[in-house]
Amino acid sequence: MSNFSTISQASRFTDVSNLSDNAWRQHGSLWSNLRQVCELLSIPAPVTVDDEDTLFQHVRFKAGQRIHRIGQAFDTLYIVNSGFLKTVHIDEYGNEQVLSFPMKGDLLGIDGIHKQHYASEAIALSDCDIILLPYKAFTSLGRTHVELEQAMFSVMSREIVREQMMISMLSALSAEAKVARFLTNLGERFNQMGYSGRSFNLRMTRQEIGSYLGLTLETVSRTLSALNELGMISVEQREINLLDPVALKTLRRLPPAKARIKVAEKVSALVNKNLLPQWNGELAAAMN
């Protein structure tokens, strides 16, 4: 912060005066250098770069604010430094389709490169701290730092792979499997961020989860209740505990409702006997 006033104005990318109205609301005066940006994206930082050479501005968004809108002219990429968001697509009838739940380290706005207009909308689910990467400036940096360009390709490729996995999941899995995977994926991401991957709380509504997974909110709610009954997780509102991550990860589909009752009884029997710290996989095996 002390070095803030020592930086020449010309060296800072993104003049705040270019920002859309929403972005104005609340912006701290934080700046990050290229090294910090690379670390956030978990890509190798160019060794050749002077830390104070190029700085990227942070902007704060409050829950509910939009980072960018569909159709808005594209000129900057965004990195999430803290907070939680959703990206959505609005179809021709105005229905909202959730595409992703970005969080720390994720890159936003890539879909705007192609047509030079954002193809999706990013909305803060909590207060967020976002780093602005003016696209032009960033790619010209890539030309002087080869590793950076490679990293950019790599990040975009990763996004493509992620979406491929999403497509597979949507078209092949049952509702239970979708919800179970959603939870374990979230857990893994929290882990990577240094938080607990077993115990966390959801930042999104059942409605948003359902949209993301191609299910109705009722089905999401029922499925969470069922996984709770089975002892694989515990849920209370948005508070989640993954009790049997192994079973969750390998779950394909729940046994039919009648059989499920038996399993649930077996579970509660175990609970009553105070056996049940971590009986991982037992259920998973019981239900192919």
Next chain:
Amino acid sequence: MSNFSTISQASRFTDVSNLSDNAWRQHGSLWSNLRQVCELLSIPAPVTVDDEDTLFQHVRFKAGQRIHRIGQAFDTLYIVNSGFLKTVHIDEYGNEQVLSFPMKGDLLGIDGIHKQHYASEAIALSDCDIILLPYKAFTSLGRTHVELEQAMFSVMSREIVREQMMISMLSALSAEAKVARFLTNLGERFNQMGYSGRSFNLRMTRQEIGSYLGLTLETVSRTLSALNELGMISVEQREINLLDPVALKTLRRLPPAKARIKVAEKVSALVNKNLLPQWNGELAAAMN
């Protein structure tokens, strides 16, 4: 072809001796220059480039052959010059999930950049002519030709947008709408390639369409029959005619089976009276 022998070996990317066994089978001796490659991808060609400076080799694949495999070390991108393919993902239980149906002008292998191993598998559905773009050489070209690097980002962004649309479609649409959109999308792509977008034949099985759309092959077959009954398309095996593209594009869901019979009767009445060259949209309106 005549200029083939005049090109110094050093200027040609991709020594054939590096290719996997499958790629060996049948390769013509065609080469394309950068200008041709850019045209195929419909991106602006760098003005600064010498046409004979850099050449990219073509390789021919027979129907059924694999262009690349999952897990195989990544080192080259592929452009489809002619022919039809599918890309698939194999899940942990060996089930095949179709991800896309690449054709002329499409870029393959992008998903390999991230982990330096292909994340999907590309298989020829017909005899294909594929251009090899050795990744390293191609990106280093991008460094000397700025427009090329931009174009690469643009193509990857386009792919991300395409997958986003796919996700929306998979999680929001009914079976009928999926199939209807699949057909109109195919038609539009054939149009762009200069073929008829109304009359074409499918290069893939019902099974593959179903996998792509998250449906069973039976549902695909039944839906095609239903659209045929309604006069929106005509189908016979893999021969498709789009009779009412407008209705197809806006179709959300078919009316319930009983109501459908009435509509079908109405249609056949029209047919019998020999009214029905192009009654576009009438049905679309009849079924919200």
Next chain:
DNA sequence: CGTTTGATTGATATCGCTCAACTTTCGTGG
């Protein structure tokens, strides 16, 4: 507080899957 938004749960409808029989097409070798 009262109001609003989100979550849970139940009853019922229905879309798409599964299983199965049959037909058609196509490739291959006698």
Next chain:
DNA sequence: CCACGAAAGTTGAGCGATATCAATCAAACG
């Protein structure tokens, strides 16, 4: 060229997973 088998496609019957509609409950919030 035909015969055969394999693969692809069609169609039907029945069922089950998920959506829809609706009522209630809990939490958030001014």
